[in-house]
Amino acid sequence: MLLSNLVHVGLLLGPGVNGAPVQEKQEKQEVVNLGRNFDLTIYTNNVRYPAPYLKRKEFELPWEDRKSGVIQTIISNTKNGPSLVGLQETKYQPLKDVLRGLNAGTTGDWVHFGVGRDDGKKKGEYAPVLYDSNEWKLLNGTTRWLSKTPLEPSKYPTAGSIRIVTLTTLEHRKTSERVNFINTHLDDRSEEARDYGVRLIDSYIQQIPNSYPVFLSGDFNSVATDPAYKLAASALSDSSSVASKDINANLPSFSGFANASGTTIDFIFSKPGINSTTQIDVINHEVIDNLFDYGHRFSDHRPVLASFSLIH
Numbered sequence: 246m247l248l249s250n251l252v253h254v255g256l257l258l259g260p261g262v263n264g265a266p267v268q269e270k271q272e273k274q275e276v277v278n279l280g281r282n283f284d285l286t287i288y289t290n291n292v293r294y295p296a297p298y299l300k301r302k303e304f305e306l307p308w309e310d311r312k313s314g315v316i317q318t319i320i321s322n323t324k325n326g327p328s329l330v331g332l333q334e335t336k337y338q339p340l341k342d343v344l345r346g347l348n349a350g351t352t353g354d355w356v357h358f359g360v361g362r363d364d365g366k367k368k369g370e371y372a373p374v375l376y377d378s379n380e381w382k383l384l385n386g387t388t389r390w391l392s393k394t395p396l397e398p399s400k401y402p403t404a405g406s407i408r409i410v411t412l413t414t415l416e417h418r419k420t421s422e423r424v425n426f427i428n429t430h431l432d433d434r435s436e437e438a439r440d441y442g443v444r445l446i447d448s449y450i451q452q453i454p455n456s457y458p459v460f461l462s463g464d465f466n467s468v469a470t471d472p473a474y475k476l477a478a479s480a481l482s483d484s485s486s487v488a489s490k491d492i493n494a495n496l497p498s499f500s501g502f503a504n505a506s507g508t509t510i511d512f513i514f515s516k517p518g519i520n521s522t523t524q525i526d527v528i529n530h531e532v533i534d535n536l537f538d539y540g541h542r543f544s545d546h547r548p549v550l551a552s553f554s555l556i557h
């Protein structure tokens with residue numbers, strides 16, 4: 246593979262990072278989609294880790310009982326066209342459960358990219374990217390730790406937990422459309438760590454060696470007045486502020502398990518590719534309620550969805 250091709254395809258550093266199936270036969274593709282629009286949906290949900298009995302909140306069901314709600318809501322919101330999913334707080338086994346559920350409930354072959362944050366393998370929470378591999382091809386992907394040593398499992402000094410960002414470049418098989426999709430979960434304890442995390446993510450976005458559009462989803466643990474949110478919203482465009490249609494705008498993304506009022510801390514941002522003339526039209530932004538099974542909630546967060554039209 247020629248180096249010039251490599252530079253057109255992917256995201257940052259060396260190929261094959263974290264076992265990404267780097268595409269060996271990439272035809273170099275310039276602006277082949279001129280004049281055609283491409284619509285896609287980005288869906289994000291913090292699904293809450295599978296808390297053991299003593300750690301469960303009031304009204305929280307065990308993961309075994311919550312997972313069908315998580316899965317069915319993904320299925321019903323991704324079936325109408327090209328979709329990419331970012332999850333947070335899922336551990337290895339719950340992630341397998343979700344993929345199995347998606348594959349049982351759709352005609353797709355859903356897979357994930359991403360690793361457990363504790364060891365860069367299967368340990369700890371993932372911030373995975375999920376996609377139907379019949380629909381999308383992963384061109385490249387990598388994980389970075391939101392710390393001073395981002396190449397290895399590590400924690401920012403003031404952070405409560407190890408935190409990661411998952412970076413992918415994907416190609417839609419039918420149309421050859423390519424996008425960069427990034428998913429993260431910022432720290433809950435330290436504003437300094439969240440701020441550092443967003444700066445690091447923005448620096449990776451600025452270094453992306455391709456001109457495909459960028460989508461960033463996640464649980465930012467930040468309300469709109471927090472520095473981390475403000476930084477992200479100045480570097481990228483928050484779908485909820487620019488969407489032509491904002492559905493359930495009054496539903497907070499963090500719900501807890503009871504029926505208390507919550508806060509909005511989960512977002513989907515977008516940004517046109519570097520040097521690209523492709524515009525991003527944000528069609529919808531939606532907070533999806535997480536009530537299922539006679540008034541239980543399938544997570545303490547509601548899923549957030551944004552649908553986009555890429556206009557060439």
Ligand SMILES: *[C@@H]1O[C@H](CO)[C@@H](O)[C@H](O)[C@H]1NC(C)=O
Pocket residue numbers: 251252254255256257258259260261262267268384385386387454
């Ligand atoms: C893949 O991504 C890495 C870093 O994530 C980047 O350095 C490299 O150029 C990309 N490779 C390809 C084949 O796109």
Ligand SMILES: *[C@@H]1O[C@H](CO)[C@@H](O)[C@H](O)[C@H]1NC(C)=O
Pocket residue numbers: 453454455456519520
């Ligand atoms: C964007 O354009 C500048 C100036 O032509 C060039 O140096 C840079 O490599 C381009 N970046 C990308 C990602 O295409």
Ligand SMILES: *[C@@H]1O[C@H](CO)[C@@H](O)[C@H](O)[C@H]1NC(C)=O
Pocket residue numbers: 304502503504536539540541
């Ligand atoms: C929360 O509200 C829903 C919908 O009104 C209801 O079915 C459920 O029982 C309530 N849950 C709790 C814990 O009060």
